[in-house]
Amino acid sequence: MSSEIGHHFNEKWKGKDEVKVLPLVRGLIFSIASTLFFDVNDGHQQKQLHHLLETILVGSLSVPLDFPGTRYRKGLQARLKLDEILSSLIKRRRSDLRSGIASDDQDLLSVLLTFRDEKGNSLTDQGILDNFSAMFHASYDTTVAPMALIFKLLYSNPEYHEKVFQEQLEIIGNKKEGEEISWKDLKSMKYTWQAVQESLRMYPPVFGIFRKAITDIHYDGYTIPKGWRVLCSPYTTHLREEYFPEPEKFRPSRFEDEGRHVTPYTYVPFGGGLRTCPGWEFSKIEILLFVHHFVKNFSSYIPVDPNEKVLSDPLPPLPANGFSIKLFPRS
Numbered sequence: 597m598s599s600e601i602g603h604h605f606n607e608k609w610k611g612k613d614e615v616k617v618l619p620l621v622r623g624l625i626f627s628i629a630s631t632l633f634f635d636v637n638d639g640h641q642q643k644q645l646h647h648l649l650e651t652i653l654v655g656s657l658s659v660p661l662d663f664p665g666t667r668y669r670k671g672l673q674a675r676l677k678l679d680e681i682l683s684s685l686i687k688r689r690r691s692d693l694r695s696g697i698a699s700d701d702q703d704l705l706s707v708l709l710t711f712r713d714e715k716g717n718s719l720t721d722q723g724i725l726d727n728f729s730a731m732f733h734a735s736y737d738t739t740v741a742p743m744a745l746i747f748k749l750l751y752s753n754p755e756y757h758e759k760v761f762q763e764q765l766e767i768i769g770n771k772k773e774g775e776e777i778s779w780k781d782l783k784s785m786k787y788t789w790q791a792v793q794e795s796l797r798m799y800p801p802v803f804g805i806f807r808k809a810i811t812d813i814h815y816d817g818y819t820i821p822k823g824w825r826v827l828c829s830p831y832t833t834h835l836r837e838e839y840f841p842e843p844e845k846f847r848p849s850r851f852e853d854e855g856r857h858v859t860p861y862t863y864v865p866f867g868g869g870l871r872t873c874p875g876w877e878f879s880k881i882e883i884l885l886f887v888h889h890f891v892k893n894f895s896s897y898i899p900v901d902p903n904e905k906v907l908s909d910p911l912p913p914l915p916a917n918g919f920s921i922k923l924f925p926r927s
């Protein structure tokens with residue numbers, strides 16, 4: 597993943613005086629997913645798949661009116677096209693696995709194709725397509741949001757900005773030419789991770805999660821009857837003064853000492869309990885590596901509009917104009 601991100605910076609950021617962060621981050625997250633999920637590295641095919649995914653996402657958040665020209669109809673058509681392309685990838689990979697050209701752990705596609713449940717049953721092609729669709733939905737916009745916001749928020753807190761840059765520079769300084777980032781390095785990025793956690797507190801990418809009451813629940817004078825669905829939203833606790841004083845301020849130090857001072861279940865950007873997001877560590881690595889490669893390439897940056905609004909329309913919260921920044925390369 598690190599080399600993929602390093603390559604992305606070489607191709608899309610280096611040599612530029614100014615960039616718009618949001619579209620670049622979208623391209624990066626999609627290219628990581630298509631490489632690690634089904635080993636599609638070809639730029640042209642990635643672009644086509646990326647466009648289809650974006651159309652599906654827009655369609656899934658639109659009013660479900662199945663008429664020609666509506667976003668919903670375009671989303672449905674894009675899903676059919678995406679399934680068609682993925683089906684041909686599945687067919688080819690099945691044959692490559694049989695002939696030994698592909699291995700059973702090379703990417704998510706191979707893992708799904710060779711998966712067997714406790715009774716020895718495998719997934720159907722439709723099951724694999726549905727898994728891909730779920731993974732794309734769950735992993736794309738969610739990770740794009742903190743990556744598009746982190747440098748905007750860091751800019752508002754010079755003390756933490758400095759800490760994050762110093763932390764990354766120390767890691768970079770200890771590396772030999774061409775040496776890659778290790779697990780130990782990722783674990784040592786404590787200020788960077790605190791800053792990411794704080795951005796996920798202020799702007800949780802997932803607005804809410806549902807839970808079903810499996811028994812009557814009595815809470816604070818109210819009864820939630822068995823069978824009702826309850827919507828829990830991170831915004832209800834993330835922005836409460838009693839849990840996070842001055843909640844409108846970007847203050848990553850709230851997560852010092854590995855978040856020990858945070859009241860349990862008040863900080864839930866990845867949900868909680870049995871259904872906690874299974875991709876949270878994956879996204880943690882993506883975001884930490886993104887910050888790492890940024891600092892490796894640039895000594896500083898200036899937002900074109902430091903007061904650019906963050907909009908959640910549609911979700912997730914993103915910088916309103918894509919967050920343009922002026923870049924200063926590291927010599």
Ligand code: HEM
Binds near residue numbers: 806872876878
């Ligand atoms: C910053 C990035 C991410 C955020 C904020 C996020 C947030 C969430 C949240 C709130 C849930 C619901 C959890 C619950 O019901 O308690 C969830 C579920 C899920 N996430 Fe993520 N997610 C992120 C990245 C990812 C990534 C990168 C992947 C995959 C590689 C992923 C895969 C999933 C899946 C498959 C589920 C459904 C789990 C289930 O229903 O059991 N997520 N995520």
